[in-house]
Amino acid sequence: MCGIVGYVGNSSGRVNAGHNALDVVLEGLRRLEYRGYDSAGVAVVADGRISSRKKSGKLSNLLDELEGSPLPDSLTGIGHTRWATHGGPTDRNAHPHLADDGRLAVIHNGIIENFAELKQQLLAKGVVFASETDTEVAAALLGDIFRNQLKGNTADGGLAKAMQLACQRLQGAFTLLAVHADQPDVVVAARRNSPLVVGLGEGENFLGSDVSGFIDYTRKAIELGQDQIVTITAGSVEITDFFGAPAVGKEYTVDWDPASAEKGGFSSFMEKEIHDQPDAVAQTLLGRSDLNGRLTLDELRIDPQLLKKVDKIIVLACGTAAYAGLVAKYAIENWCRIPTEVELAHEFRYRDPIVDSNTLVVSISQSGETMDTLMAVRYAREQGAITVSICNTNGSTIPRESDAVLYTHAGPEIAVASTKAFLAQITAAYLLGLYLAQLRGNIFSGQIKDVLADLGKIPAKIQKILDSATELRELARSMKDEKSVLFLGRHVGFPVALEGALKLKEIAYLHAEGFAAGELKHGPIALIDEGQPVFVVVPSPRGRESLHSKVVSNIQEIRARGARTMVIAEEGDEAVRNYAEHVFYVPETPPLLMPLLTTVPLQIFACELAAAKGYDVDQPRNLAKSVTVE
Numbered sequence: 001m002c003g004i005v006g007y008v009g010n011s012s013g014r015v016n017a018g019h020n021a022l023d024v025v026l027e028g029l030r031r032l033e034y035r036g037y038d039s040a041g042v043a044v045v046a047d048g049r050i051s052s053r054k055k056s057g058k059l060s061n062l063l064d065e066l067e068g069s070p071l072p073d074s075l076t077g078i079g080h081t082r083w084a085t086h087g088g089p090t091d092r093n094a095h096p097h098l099a100d101d102g103r104l105a106v107i108h109n110g111i112i113e114n115f116a117e118l119k120q121q122l123l124a125k126g127v128v129f130a131s132e133t134d135t136e137v138a139a140a141l142l143g144d145i146f147r148n149q150l151k152g153n154t155a156d157g158g159l160a161k162a163m164q165l166a167c168q169r170l171q172g173a174f175t176l177l178a179v180h181a182d183q184p185d186v187v188v189a190a191r192r193n194s195p196l197v198v199g200l201g202e203g204e205n206f207l208g209s210d211v212s213g214f215i216d217y218t219r220k221a222i223e224l225g226q227d228q229i230v231t232i233t234a235g236s237v238e239i240t241d242f243f244g245a246p247a248v249g250k251e252y253t254v255d256w257d258p259a260s261a262e263k264g265g266f267s268s269f270m271e272k273e274i275h276d277q278p279d280a281v282a283q284t285l286l287g288r289s290d291l292n293g294r295l296t297l298d299e300l301r302i303d304p305q306l307l308k309k310v311d312k313i314i315v316l317a318c319g320t321a322a323y324a325g326l327v328a329k330y331a332i333e334n335w336c337r338i339p340t341e342v343e344l345a346h347e348f349r350y351r352d353p354i355v356d357s358n359t360l361v362v363s364i365s366q367s368g369e370t371m372d373t374l375m376a377v378r379y380a381r382e383q384g385a386i387t388v389s390i391c392n393t394n395g396s397t398i399p400r401e402s403d404a405v406l407y408t409h410a411g412p413e414i415a416v417a418s419t420k421a422f423l424a425q426i427t428a429a430y431l432l433g434l435y436l437a438q439l440r441g442n443i444f445s446g447q448i449k450d451v452l453a454d455l456g457k458i459p460a461k462i463q464k465i466l467d468s469a470t471e472l473r474e475l476a477r478s479m480k481d482e483k484s485v486l487f488l489g490r491h492v493g494f495p496v497a498l499e500g501a502l503k504l505k506e507i508a509y510l511h512a513e514g515f516a517a518g519e520l521k522h523g524p525i526a527l528i529d530e531g532q533p534v535f536v537v538v539p540s541p542r543g544r545e546s547l548h549s550k551v552v553s554n555i556q557e558i559r560a561r562g563a564r565t566m567v568i569a570e571e572g573d574e575a576v577r578n579y580a581e582h583v584f585y586v587p588e589t590p591p592l593l594m595p596l597l598t599t600v601p602l603q604i605f606a607c608e609l610a611a612a613k614g615y616d617v618d619q620p621r622n623l624a625k626s627v628t629v630e
């Protein structure tokens, strides 16, 4: 989730007070560091030209570079912190990218889905590319339009006109910012599916991927809408659509303090990341299927013939990531008919597992640095397995040591307790399962298209759950002094129960345990005492009727013994009402996709209860975000 900053000031703006564009931009990038990144860069317009510097690694590397090779003072500048998607985190791939003989600089957040096709067209025109990024293709397209189609004419909108024409040809999600040496007092930006806000100053104006980028200078903001272009100068803000028609953004005043602005106004990163989940799922799906509903996982780069011979899948992970694997198991076995085992990585390599060249080992890791998982992947590779990493951190160790990687695009997950990465991991694992099924012909293309369509509806369904959580939050706060909470689930609801228990354990320090509902009578029901809180994740009544009725019976059994029953059920499921003290409904969705919805109330419950206890939900005691020791 890249950080973006743009600035234009004039003599009555900050520049007079000794600030120049570079200072404003660097301060904005510093405020946006929380978004996570692996390279940073800036560009300013001064003395009739563009001057830029960019470095991989942290902002400090860029500052060192600027120390040794300073930029001229300027009134106009842009800056970027990159979270690598296309192309690794290198100096070359860092933004800004230049075009039009270095007279144009562009920064970008998002994914240009048709960059390959555009790159071919530009290569045919003789354009030479310096990086592997989709951003450089967008910059080259913009430069080609400005120079060759508009003949560099700045009278009729110039860069803004070129941006309109370029955006008409771009597909995917993008926020683009551009500056041109021929128009030194202008920054032009465009947004589709990726955030961008304008900051309104006195004799100066700002752009940011969120208000953190300029909150030190102004709290008056305009949120841009979909498919809009904004041109800022020191004294003006002009918004149009992609075809030049006037448009308007949503003006508002930021009431967050700078510190909370980094959390998007939420009280914690965990709360923010729970609310990031619609976007995390959408971004993980983006660009991975074509208009005919076929998977296009080009990034996997494994010989399809090898994948067709796979006769066993082993998923390796730890903690929440392992529960994502457990969810995926149900879907992958259903779609691909390949035996799929889910192993805790730290157990796997010490049990002399049966692995060979027809075994596909899928590791799941948010950080890509979990030592237990890394060592298990190394062991699997030594045994000849094909290894694929599902990972949220570009360029981290586990993907580097795997044959292929399928990145989740959840954006950096700051809170120790994993939430958005979990849903993104499940989404990526579904995509991998569908890809294997498509490759091996296990299911018809029509079915794959239907599943992808259902997945495409998940972000809005998650948002609906997030928007209707008031009663759940009140319940969580009322239970802050509970000593134990149990979680029951069946089928894909079982790993959700395990994950709900883990969330409560790790941030509220509460005894919590997840069980397969069918296991209840084999022992755990002895734990049920008067007033024992139990969450029950109920399968869809539209799924296997026997599963639903069995779990409803489980609810009756524990209620008869005094349990407080909190039920997560599908909208329309009235059968559960009679036995539940509280019912929290999630929108209807195909049974295999339900974990993407039923997990969310359990995340909210744990976060709210821990906050009610006054705990630091982002940095819980004894835990690290990435366990890099065995």
Ligand code: AGP
Binding pocket: 318, 319, 320, 321, 364, 365, 366, 367, 368, 369, 370, 373, 416, 417, 418, 419, 506, 624, 625, 626, 627
């Ligand atoms: C989940 O909330 C925990 N932070 C922990 O279980 C985590 O999922 C596990 O350590 C694996 O981390 P990884 O995804 O970075 O490999």
